[in-house]
Amino acid sequence: MSLAFSDAAMRRFEKIVSRYPNKQAALLPVLHLAQEEFGYVPPEAMEYVGALLGVPPIKVQHVATFYTMYNLKPVGRFHVQVCTNIACYLTGGPEIFAHLKRKLGVENKGTTADGVFTLEEVECLAACGNAPAIQVNDKHDHEWPIVYHEDQTVAKVDALIADLRKKASASP
């Protein structure tokens, strides 16, 4: 597989790189861009980004595997991330996570068979005042790819999942 940025992504790439005194400093935002473009960050993407920025591929790999936001394997359309850290722990986060596991029929980091959802238990989302919180990434939404859903309950989560399903079937 040989990967390359689209023209639009290449323009964004140029803009990102222009903000930094050296190319390597742009690695994190460029990997975000690569993930947006390619859906996840496979080794070919690491190589491609490394070549663009003059960073040895193995060093890109270290970065891509160090940070949790880079998906090294394909994820579902919606990456549902449930916080269970202390504030959410005290307000029902673990229960919501358990509920979603049952509801979606997946384990932690699992993806539903239809490829719509990937479920993951995550660390504190800095939403403790409105715990419990869920972060949902939408692969198809380039405008607003990450949305927080706060003050969640099991009932609200059910509604959220239904909503996302509807969205998925409307614009697959």
Added chain:
Amino acid sequence: MKNLDVKILTKHLDDPELHTLAAYERHGGYGALRKALKGGMTPEKIHEEVKASNLRGRGGAGFPTGIKWGFLPKQTEKPVYLVINADEGEPGTFKDRLIMERNPHSLIEGCILSCFALKANHCFIYIRGELFKAIKRIEQAIEEARAKGYVGPNVLGTGFRCEIVAHPGAGAYICGEEMALIESLEGKPGQPRNKPPFPAHVGLFGCPTIVNNVETIAYVPWIVENGGQAYSDLGSDRNGGLKIWGVSGSVKRPGLWELPMGIPMRYLIEECAGGMKDGKVMKGVIPGGSSCPPMLAREIDVALDIESIKKAGSMLGTGCVTVFEEGICTVRLAQRIAHFYEHESCGQCTPCREGTGWLYRNVKRLEHGDALEGGLGLLESICNRILGNTICALGDAAAMPIQGFIQRFGDEWAAHLGAGRCPIQG
């Protein structure tokens, strides 16, 4: 008690458009910038005021900001960088997100003024990658400020150059550590560097660098406008000004309040957050993020300033208090905390990489009533192996809460030994 009605960063939060330049300016925003740059304030003068303000770092360590700024070399041929630590990730903490999402221009104005004071022309705001809305709002604010001539090659026509870049993180708690943050900004894994050299001398791209928290810098415009002494007077002795305090967990009204340094924790929990919800009884609190040792319910009359809370055996941390109730097993809570630090250890140094995992595994066994022989002593000894022996403070942050839980809830923890199951929550 100080006047609790004075507000700075949250004064105009009722304006839903506050995040726009127009609204911010309508409420007097960028007045400090005009005053400083057009009114002939020198960089040294601003530094003086910040020193006088007794403003202390709002990221958790509480280091006096004016003194930190003074660590920059007096003469340098290299560029100086200002880096804003907006990698808010300490569990229980959610205050910087409020500033960035709702009042981003306060940070931008603070960045410009601080750059001016530090003779820096470049500022990077390192924002936690998950905080997408905050990143968007900050980027918009930078663009608006640039369009207005507040940011760019010639700020307000004075010839002062100030470039601000919002840089997204990618999911690593350790990047809240200043050296890890600098490494991450350079496009590397967030692995803290050995200190010394300190960032003020060898920081970003090998250049002199000051790293400050979002909230810290957001207060700078008010200090410039009203004077350091006025800010200092808002707070308590050696703890200048206001701070955004948070309460989360099992309280009626979790949230954020801007109040003077030194207010009692009880006031924050009971008056502001409305006390315990659903008739629950408070068992204890984690004062300022999960790395702070917990305190018992009876200890919450402590004043929220750095020295008082230290004397009480914990840390002020980020000033965001997490409240837990009777019925919560502190071993299970500690297990969740230990899991976090194992997950977030960068893996560089042996005591932290191996120690955090070992702590988590053994606390987990303890929670299941199946602790290793050696019991709590063994846990404490691992804490001692980690504490003070690692490159950065993450190891300490993992060990201190465990020590604190054992110290304050020792009976409960001892009851787990050999119990075969959790005696509290089953």
Added chain:
Amino acid sequence: MLTIDGKSIPLACVDGRHTVLDAARAVGAHVPAFCSDRRVTTGGHCRMCMVEVDGRVVAACATAARDGQTVRTDTPRLKAYRQDLGELVVSEAAAGGRAGAELATMGVTGERYPLRRVAAGRPRDESHPYLRLDLNACILCRLCVRACDELQGQFVYAVTGRGASTHISWGEGAFKDSPCVSCGACASICPTGAITDRDRERSAGLIEDRVVQTTCSYCGVGCQLAVHAAGEHILRIEGARSPVNHEHLCVKGRYAHTFVHHEDRLREPLMRKSGVLTPVTWREALDRVASELRAAAPNVAMLSSSRCTNEENYLAQKWFRAAFDTNNVDCCARVCHAPSAAGMRATLGTGAATNSLEDLERCDVLLLSGSNTTESHPVTGARIKQAVLGGTRLIVVDPRRTELARMADLHLRLEPGTNVALLNSLAAALVDEGLLDRAFLETRVEGFEAYARFISACLPEDMEAITGVPASQVRRAARMYAGAARPMQAHGLGMTEHFQGSEGVMLLCNLALLVGAVGREGVGVNPLRGQNNVQGAADMGCQPDSTTGYQRVDDPAVRAKFTAAWGRPFPEREGLTLPQMYDAARRGELKAMYIFGEDVVQTDPDAHSVVAALRALDFLAVQEIFPSRTSALAHVVLPGASFLEKDGTFTNGERRIQRVRQVLDPVGDARPDWRILCDLMAASGFPQPFTRPSEIMDEIARVHPGFTGVSYPRLVRNGLQWPVPSAEHPGTPILHRESFPLPGGKARLVCVEYRRSPTLDARRGGDLMLITGRVLAHYNSGSMTRRTPNATLEPADRLQMHPTDADARGLRTGDVVRLENRFGEATGCVEVTDAVAPGTVFLTFHHPESNTNFVTSDVQDRIAGCPEYKLVPVAVSRA
């Protein structure tokens, strides 16, 4: 004063560069440390070396030693800490090596923290011929990562993941498919045995009985080796501490030593009897050689060996000059850097590198011309990479996009054979834009006015059409070079092996003179000498026009001096150069030849004519360690010793005379070459008094003015850089500080016009331009490297071809092709790559079956007679 466990260290040791760990070791305090090594930067990862400094617990490896510190390394608290940390380490990995030994000494059991997560299932890899990886032993000290990044600059390794999932990674797939260049730094530095040398398997169970420091016998870098041996076995070779290589080595120096005991070694003298080379006694062989040469004298010639020691080269030329009354002495400098010597002697007065390898770290711009340094001089190449990674700017002049060209700030990718046009245009840009050191030109250089007039016609805009390099790029390069505080140059055979090779080198000198970049630190003109002792062979007098110390044979005073020293005269008339020897042989004028340690049939150009020349001789003797294409033509073959089997000295490319020390006895009946030469001299009626090489050096010191202060005891540590005019003189790292050894003490600017190589006017049968050269894994004829596991790294000669040329011929990587031109035919294995430009191909010459030199041309450098290996038209088709 600094106190460690009550012992004081004087302030002199506390110079800001040393750590508390260094200081602790200096007083003999035992502080275990797994992740620290003086070769690389400090990581501070293992946290084993925690000590108390003024009551604070810090990592000794990451803490600078300072005046006034009070250090404790042995408190009960620290001991308990280390013990416990050891337990944690053991819970993570089954460490062997020095870390494992240390842990065992500490009595670590792994039982204190029994929640082990030891993964026996971590990756292992045995795909590489030299390196074995087993991450189950890895304690994540990261020394391998830092060694690879900071010593070689290859970036093979990284840590992957974080926290508990952290592990060392070399990317996807087998290790042999990683970008590894087999320098072995990782295995050398690994403290646990997670990365080990596979070649130690053979010596498993042997107990090391000595470590001998010697000088590597591959390229002209002159790396210092620490050879670990047991009896007649080499256990392993490590880099020694030296300003030349700083403990670093390459795949040849570290690993390619097993040829020494290869079954092909010549183990006894051979003499042709009934057409067949047959074993004979030494006596018989020596007498035959002596009598044949005596009979043919003075129509005899010596080709001496740049692979052998100074002492041997000195003897070789002394023997032929004094015993056979001829100056027909040459060495393989003729076919590599003779143009450097000639060109630099003409302009600067001395035909050798003006500066030292250490200047690579001092310069701020490096102009590198015609050198694929990372493959041909790997340790110097790695040094250049590190300098560039550290901010030194690099300009590469090369038709090929080499590894360094890819890293360069500017790559002037010229058409092959247009060096002179390009360098003139660079100089013209300097003059045109006034980028000159006028004071230097005024006081130290002659001929600027005439030169300035000449060069004004060579502007980059004028030369663009010839060189193919855009004028704007040339001007940028000129500004970069002239704008540097310390602009340095290095060049390789891409400069010299051309029709205008010597002249090209003169132009490099012109550039340096124009900007005043000679005679101080971090600058100069520096040929990267090809063979281990090609500098020395020339210094010793293995050339037809001058004897030892570049003293001309036509100078009566010189002849008088040597007659007194040797007790015999030698002729006034210059001898034949190597190509002239071949010509004379083919004409029947040269009757006998002695070839010492060279396989000219494989390595000299236009091999068919070389073979014809050797066949035309009445007598050919070859002194060698392996049978070769050349020895197959000989009447007598004498078995010499490899560098590991004899004593002597080599002189590297920075004029550093370094010791070669015997590690092993010669195989079979083979003898050290200096001894063979002494025996032959005796048999020729010219007996020599030498019982050991140091005595030969003492004689060299008496006749060579630059060697007056050289003697073996003075060479013990880091050798000496000539000139060494007295026994007290410290050697000369930088030439021409005050003046140039030319009339008036001034250097000369030389006007050279570009001339098209005649090879281009005879394009019969070839539409592609062939450049020949080397690859990393092999050395020249490959006689040594092909007889080691390096052969598996590079099993065949490579033909690099641009994708457009490959597509046009339907060729893909791995295809075997035939190269043809009017000189002959050769074969190669295609590598499709954009490293070569369209229309250009590159072929190596390490494997005899490829016959690379059957297609190289008969064109020679106009001044020094060096063959044009770097340019010949060929046609390429599928074999």
